[in-house]
Amino acid sequence: MTTQPNNPLHGVKLADIVTQLEAHYGWDGLAEQIDINCFKNDPSIKSTLKFLRKTPWARDKVEQLFLYTFSNQNPWNTKP
Template sequence: MTTTKAKDPLEGVTLETLLTELVANFGWKHLAKEVPVRCFMFDSTIKSSLKFLRQTPWARTKVESIYRAWKLEPPKGKVLFPS
């Protein structure tokens, strides 16, 4: 019996790639709404955000869950980041 398991979207993806893709697709403003941290709200850069996320497990987990939800394609009509 073979079980089909969906591939984890985080497999093989660096934190920098993950963050860059989220910013390119949703922008800093939407990330700041979902994860209200200074590095997303003020003078946002990939470098400062990576430093923060690497030192703050709860924030990294939240960002990774946003990425997973986006990559696993939510059902049609569901908005990940409402305006």
């Protein structure tokens, strides 16, 4: 297995990203942050993962929100 020192998402599963974001923002909050229907119309982890795996631009937005929300460099991050 090769290491990817410049990839902050290396080893993080998409399911974990979506689960943590949903726990932090809720579905309504995610829909406000990223305007995609999988967060608005009958959202679930399973349907969201299916959509994100088929839609690279949406996955990029979700990954960027995850990095922004849970990054140590974010001044609004309250995690120690």
